[in-house]
Amino acid sequence: MNKKDSYNNNYNTNWKNRWFIVIVTLAFLFFPFIVKSNYIIDVAFFFGVYTLLGLSLNVVLGEVGLFDLGHMGFAAIGAYTTAILNTSFGIPVLLLLPVSAIAAAIFAYLVCSPIIHLRGDYLCIVTIGMGEIIRLTLINNPFGITGGPNGIFGICFPSVGNLFVIDSCIKYYYYIWIVVGLSVIALINLQNSRIGRAWNCIREDVIAAEATGIDVRHYKLLAFILGAALAGVGGSVYATKLMVVSPESFIFMESCLLFCIVLIGGMGSIPGIFIGAAAISLFPEIFRPFAQYRMLIFGVAMVLMMMFRPGGVWPRQRGKLQTESMLIKAGKSEI
Amino acid sequence: MKGKILEKENNIDRFTDEVVLKTDKLTKRFGGLVAVDQIDLTVKKGKISSIIGPNGAGKTTVFNVITGIYQPDGGQYFFKGEKISGLKPHQILTKGIARTFQNIRLFQNMTCLENVMSGQHARSQSGVWPSIFRFPFQTREERKIQEVAEGRLEQVGLGPYKYELAKNIAYGNQRLLEIARALASNPDLLILDEPSSGLNDKESEDLMNFLNEIIKKDLTILLIEHDMNVVMGISDWVTVMDEGKKIAEGKPEEVYSNPVVIEAYLGKEEEEDM
Amino acid sequence: MKLIIEQLLNGLTIGSFYALIALGYSMVYGVMKLINFAHGDLFTLGSFVGYTLLVMGTAYVTSIFGIWGGMIAAMLVAAIIIGSMGLIVERLAYRPIYPAGRLPAVVSALGVSIIIQNSIMVIWGARPQAYTSDVIPNYMLNIAGLRINILQIIILLLSFLFMGILYYIIQKTTFGAAIRACALDRETAALMGININLIIFFIFALGPALGGTAGVMVGMYYRKITFIMGWNYGLKAFTATILGGIGNIPGAMLGGLILGMLEMLGSVYISTAYKDVFVFLILILVLIFRPTGILGEKVAEKV
Numbered sequence: 001m002n003k004k005d006s007y008n009n010n011y012n013t014n015w016k017n018r019w020f021i022v023i024v025t026l027a028f029l030f031f032p033f034i035v036k037s038n039y040i041i042d043v044a045f046f047f048g049v050y051t052l053l054g055l056s057l058n059v060v061l062g063e064v065g066l067f068d069l070g071h072m073g074f075a076a077i078g079a080y081t082t083a084i085l086n087t088s089f090g091i092p093v094l095l096l097l098p099v100s101a102i103a104a105a106i107f108a109y110l111v112c113s114p115i116i117h118l119r120g121d122y123l124c125i126v127t128i129g130m131g132e133i134i135r136l137t138l139i140n141n142p143f144g145i146t147g148g149p150n151g152i153f154g155i156c157f158p159s160v161g162n163l164f165v166i167d168s169c170i171k172y173y174y175y176i177w178i179v180v181g182l183s184v185i186a187l188i189n190l191q192n193s194r195i196g197r198a199w200n201c202i203r204e205d206v207i208a209a210e211a212t213g214i215d216v217r218h219y220k221l222l223a224f225i226l227g228a229a230l231a232g233v234g235g236s237v238y239a240t241k242l243m244v245v246s247p248e249s250f251i252f253m254e255s256c257l258l259f260c261i262v263l264i265g266g267m268g269s270i271p272g273i274f275i276g277a278a279a280i281s282l283f284p285e286i287f288r289p290f291a292q293y294r295m296l297i298f299g300v301a302m303v304l305m306m307m308f309r310p311g312g313v314w315p316r317q318r319g320k321l322q323t324e325s326m327l328i329k330a331g332k333s334e335i
Numbered sequence: 336m337k338g339k340i341l342e343k344e345n346n347i348d349r350f351t352d353e354v355v356l357k358t359d360k361l362t363k364r365f366g367g368l369v370a371v372d373q374i375d376l377t378v379k380k381g382k383i384s385s386i387i388g389p390n391g392a393g394k395t396t397v398f399n400v401i402t403g404i405y406q407p408d409g410g411q412y413f414f415k416g417e418k419i420s421g422l423k424p425h426q427i428l429t430k431g432i433a434r435t436f437q438n439i440r441l442f443q444n445m446t447c448l449e450n451v452m453s454g455q456h457a458r459s460q461s462g463v464w465p466s467i468f469r470f471p472f473q474t475r476e477e478r479k480i481q482e483v484a485e486g487r488l489e490q491v492g493l494g495p496y497k498y499e500l501a502k503n504i505a506y507g508n509q510r511l512l513e514i515a516r517a518l519a520s521n522p523d524l525l526i527l528d529e530p531s532s533g534l535n536d537k538e539s540e541d542l543m544n545f546l547n548e549i550i551k552k553d554l555t556i557l558l559i560e561h562d563m564n565v566v567m568g569i570s571d572w573v574t575v576m577d578e579g580k581k582i583a584e585g586k587p588e589e590v591y592s593n594p595v596v597i598e599a600y601l602g603k604e605e606e607e608d609m
Numbered sequence: 610m611k612l613i614i615e616q617l618l619n620g621l622t623i624g625s626f627y628a629l630i631a632l633g634y635s636m637v638y639g640v641m642k643l644i645n646f647a648h649g650d651l652f653t654l655g656s657f658v659g660y661t662l663l664v665m666g667t668a669y670v671t672s673i674f675g676i677w678g679g680m681i682a683a684m685l686v687a688a689i690i691i692g693s694m695g696l697i698v699e700r701l702a703y704r705p706i707y708p709a710g711r712l713p714a715v716v717s718a719l720g721v722s723i724i725i726q727n728s729i730m731v732i733w734g735a736r737p738q739a740y741t742s743d744v745i746p747n748y749m750l751n752i753a754g755l756r757i758n759i760l761q762i763i764i765l766l767l768s769f770l771f772m773g774i775l776y777y778i779i780q781k782t783t784f785g786a787a788i789r790a791c792a793l794d795r796e797t798a799a800l801m802g803i804n805i806n807l808i809i810f811f812i813f814a815l816g817p818a819l820g821g822t823a824g825v826m827v828g829m830y831y832r833k834i835t836f837i838m839g840w841n842y843g844l845k846a847f848t849a850t851i852l853g854g855i856g857n858i859p860g861a862m863l864g865g866l867i868l869g870m871l872e873m874l875g876s877v878y879i880s881t882a883y884k885d886v887f888v889f890l891i892l893i894l895v896l897i898f899r900p901t902g903i904l905g906e907k908v909a910e911k912v
Contacts, residue, residue: 067715114897120711121644121855122896125847129889132844136889140882186467193466193473194456194480201442201453208440211402213428213457213520222463252840256719263716296727302720303702310709318446318500 028177032170041169043285048176049238050277054261055183055270056230061259062268062316063196064223065203067124069255070131071231076138076250077104078232079239083152084145093158093240097233104232105225112224116217131255138247151246158240172241179237183230184270191270199223200268264305266312275313353380355415355524355555356401356432362409363393363400370396372579373410378524378572383546383556385566387590388576389600394559395437397576398528402434403427415523429457433517434526437559439509443502447493447512450501451484454519487515491545507538518549525549527558531565543569567591575599611755616873622761622830624869625768629823630846631853631861632775633695633816639792639856640812642711646718647698649843650725651817655691655824656834657733659683663744676746680829684767684822691821692814694725699813722839729836737835740828764826771819772862779858788812792856841885845872848892854905863903 032041053075060068078100085091085099115126141148158175159165166175190196198219201209210216239245257280264279265272283301287294356378363371371393378384386394399405401412403424411420414430422430433454442450459480465473488494491511496504501512510530517525530546531539543565550556560566566573566587573590575583577599583590590596630652637645662683674682702721706714748759779785790798791808799805827842828834845868853864868888875887895902 067712115893118896118900121638121642122851122900124644124715125851126893126896128844129848129892133886133889136883136886140886189467189469190463193477194452194459194461195463195466197445197449197453198456200445200449201456204442204444205440207404207424208436208442209453210424211404211428211434211436211440212453212516213425214453215423215425226463252844260716260719263712267712292731293727295723296731299720299723299727302723303717306709306713306717306720307705310706310713318444318449318498 025181032173038169041173043281045169045173045176045241047277047281048173048180049234049241050257050261050281051274052176052180052183052234052237053231053258054265054273054277054280055180055187056227056234057258058262058268058270058273059187059199059227059230060223061262062266062273063191063199063203064220065120065267066220066223067120068127068224068227069124069252069259070127070129070134071227071258072250072252072255073127073131073134074104074108074228074231075235075238076134076245076247077107077228078235079245079249080138080146080152080235081232082236082239083155083245086155087152088145093156093236094160097158097236100232100236101229102232104235105229108224108228109221112221116220116224128252128255131250131252135247135250135252138250147246149247151244151248153244155239155243155245166240176237176241179233183233187270191268195219195222203268260302264302264313266315269312269314269316272312272314272316354378355380356412356557358397358401358410358412360410361397361400361407361412363396363405364408369579371400374576374579374581376412376574376581378555378557380555381550381553382571383550383558383569384572384574385570385587386557386559386574386576387561387566388582391578392576393579394576395528398434398526398559401427402432402526425457428520428522431523432526433520433522433524435510435513435517435528435530437528437532439506439513441501441509441513441516443500445501446498447488447501447504448481448484448497450512451487451515451519452480454487454516455480455483457520483521484515484519487519488512490518490549491515507534510534510542522554524555524557527556529559529561531560531562539565563591614755615757616877617870618757618761618765620870620873621866622764622869623872624866625765625772626823626827626830626842626865627846627849627868628772628862628865629768629819629826630842631849631865632772632858633820634843634847635850635853635856635858635861636788636812636816638850639858640788640795640808641703641707642795643703643714644718644847645816646715646843647702647721647725648817648820649839649841649846650722650729651691651694651698651839652820652824652827652842652846653834653836653839654694654725654729655687655817655821656828656838657729657738657824657836658687658690658821659825659828660733660738660740660834662686664738664741676744679744680746680763680825684825687821687825688818691824692818695813695817696810698817699809726836726839733836735836737833740832740834742832745829745832760829764830767826768823771822775815775819776859776862784811788858845885845888848888851892852895852902854902857902857904860902860904867903 031044035041053071056074057068057071060066060071081100081103082093082096085096086093091099111130115123118126138146138151139149146152157165157167166172198209198214201212201214202216202219206216238249242249261273261276261280263276265274265276283298284294287297290297354377356376358374358376360373360375361371362369362373374393374397376386376397386397388394396405400407403419403422403426406421411418413419414427414432417430419427419430442453445453459476461470461473461476464470485494485497488497491514493504493508493511493515496508496512501509504512510533514525514527514530517527531542534542539562546556547569570587573584573587574581575590575593575596582599583593583596585593630648633648633651634645637643637648663679698721702717703714706717746760746763750757750759750762777785779788787798787803788808788811790801790803791805795805827838846865849864849868850861851864852868853860853862868891871891872884872888876884879887
């Protein structure tokens with residue numbers, strides 16, 4: 001086998017099942033036209049938001065193995081950046097998308113630098129604390145900019161001047177899913193690069209990674225920064241859909257849900273994130289008739305899930321892709 | 336047994352007296368215990384040097400300090416004349432020192448190829464944006480990383496296991512995989528911590544022949560070993576440690592028959608008779 | 610001066626709640642290396658159990674035993690029920706998952722937390738419930754010019770009693786030494802002949818039992834209980850655990866008390882609104898500058 005062939009083989013690990021990807025992409029594209037109900041399209045929108053947030057946490061938790069239970073805090077930073085800058089200064093929402101990402105990224109850099117060296121469980125607790133600090137600070141309306149417990153309302157529609165305005169359910173649907181699509185491409189490229197490899201090495205064995213020449217501190221921080229940026233984007237899109245942001249949306253429970261999305265799907269597995277996000281966002285819908293018992297059933301499902309499929313529903317496939325790997329593999333956790 | 340190991344070749348390259356690694360009164364304490372006590376070590380270029388000694392002598396601790404995993408409590412150490420005391424492990428690797436571990440530390444859930452490719456991490460530069468957008472520079476670099484890694488895998492004989500997960504291959508092969516990963520960074524000094532531990536005689540012999548082979552390519556090797564055949568068979572220079580101190584050093588034959596060394600391992604002559 | 614002492618007492622009271630809950634976290638984390646997220650909710654369950662017994666069953670309990678008897682009965686019942694719950698949770702939701710690794714265990718713990726919390730909501734309703742005043746001892750004492758509620762004194766006394774007993778067990782008995790050994794190195798302890806199952810029984814029964822008792826006390830002290838209060842208390846209690854040194858049981862007690870005092874100071878001198886932020890900031894600072902906690906020890910990893 002000549003060298004180029006072998007290289008492409010390795011790279012194509014994730015792209016190999018092209019047909020599957022094509023079909024899924026088409027399904028997403030035509031979904032709103034098949035389904036007429038705005039309600040369902042809205043559900044699909046939030047499915048998209050959770051997918052994006054799940055992907056953002058995946059960078060930190062799935063790829064590097066850092067326990068981050070405060071990730072919604074970054075989404076909150078993104079959401080509030082968009083809300084504040086839009087309602088106070090009238091800056092167009094679409095422009096604020098990258099701004100929110102950068103704001104969250106800078107925040108992550110400042111806040112995570114001193115704590116990045118902490119061991120797994122301690123980092124977990126600190127991230128919980130961070131998330132809570134962010135939420136509590138938002139509630140308390142420092143300098144009068146965050147609107148307190150009621151939050152900020154009146155966020156504009158995303159638009160390009162007067163030409164193109166995103167103001168309907170369908171348009172929002174495509175908005176989020178295009179963002180998700182682009183993110184997925186970027187993340188897969190990262191997975192297949194030395195950056196992604198470095199991250200996975202850190203997850204597998206920190207000491208060996210360091211001894212192999214990987215600057216562990218730098219890459220951990222990088223993961224947080226990228227994960228925060230992506231979460232910031234998710235927060236921004238979420239804010240423009242709701243047109244209101246309030247601290248209620250960013251409680252600890254939401255961070256837990258993100259955590260579960262990554263775990264349920266399979267750490268580091270991008271298709272798995274989709275499944276996890278679907279489970280998290282569709283689950284409450286399916287069980288709506290049982291309103292009171294919804295979360296209860298959800299909790300039971302979590303425990304059972306860990307009992308029988310700790311590796312996740314769709315664990316990450318590595319190496320030469322064989323046909324069997326398309327099927328769901330029974331999982332002993334790969335941690 | 337000694338005769339089974341191939342005779343070393345007298346290679347022109349190995350006549351040099353250049354010092355590659357030097358420690359100067361290196362000391363490391365853990366609480367009240369002095370694990371490494373003012374060790375002076377000298378490793379010459381192109382040679383295979385060994386550190387031996389009973390369990391708990393502090394050999395691995397010396398490695399851990401030199402490779403930056405522990406900070407020294409006293410003394411300094413130099414690589415190719417440059418002071419490297421206190422550098423972090425990834426910086427030490429960049430300088431040209433690669434290592435393996437006593438308890439194999441592979442990236443278990445990654446493929447053999449990916450494990451070895453990680454060795455090339457420090458020798459490549461592509462950052463986040465080039466990786467996301469797959470700039471031509473980055474794709475070329477990726478290809479090169481893969482080529483180097485495949486080359487090293489072939490070199491240790493693990494070519495067929497390219498896409499196997501590291502945790503799934505045999506123990507002996509895992510040791511070789513770790514060495515391949517270390518070699519992938521093209522080091523000047525290769526530090527091996529008990530490379531033949533867990534290997535049977537045949538595997539040890541193959542490993543030793545392999546080490547003899549790669550030494551020709553401008554590489555220096557420093558190893559910790561318990562297996563005397565290995566030590567005597569391929570070492571050019573042996574340093575003996577006991578309880579944190581250096582108690583003897585010299586050519587293998589000299590050390591082998593040194594009563595101080597024998598005593599450290601076996602206890603005094605009279606005690607044996609009891 | 611008077612105010613300071615009163616604040617001190619308040620801080621100590623809050624601190625003892627945190628300490629009692631923190632003990633449960635510390636014991637479980639120390640031995641099993643598992644953050645038992647469900648612990649905070651078990652504590653909440655305890656307060657609701659007490660509520661049921663006292664308020665809903667007022668006719669039976671308080672009339673027979675009187676207010677003090679009622680309180681003791683409530684704490685006893687809560688301790689027994691919550692202790693049993695702790696064992697059940699361990700057996701059903703944690704034990705099968707240990708082999709799968711730390712991360713699935715964390716998720717499972719979160720799942721159990723959600724289950725307990727929502728069960729409370731289903732059973733007792735989403736609205737806050739209240740310990741009515743007829744079941745709570747309410748008697749102001751006048752000591753040296755200070756007006757102190759007797760409830761506070763009793764709570765402090767009981768808490769310190771429990772902590773003292775536990776301290777004695779952990780530090781002075783062989784069994785306690787076994788627990789400490791497990792917290793340092795579980796596998797070796799098992800190899801040395803320590804009965805791990807007994808230890809697990811102890812920590813998963815006693816920890817939650819103490820938490821349940823604390824739940825009743827919190828119900829009596831604050832009067833209002835909600836089904837979601839477990840998370841806030843749990844998080845702070847875990848902060849206390851870290852503050853004192855993880856896996857260190859006297860440390861958890863100390864951490865809890867100190868945290869209570871700090872929270873009190875924070876709410877008085879900084880602002881009530883930001884008092885929780887203050888607490889979490891402390892957590893983060895401790896972890897950055899003294900990750901082993903006040904009483905903790907560094908454990909080196911063999912490379």
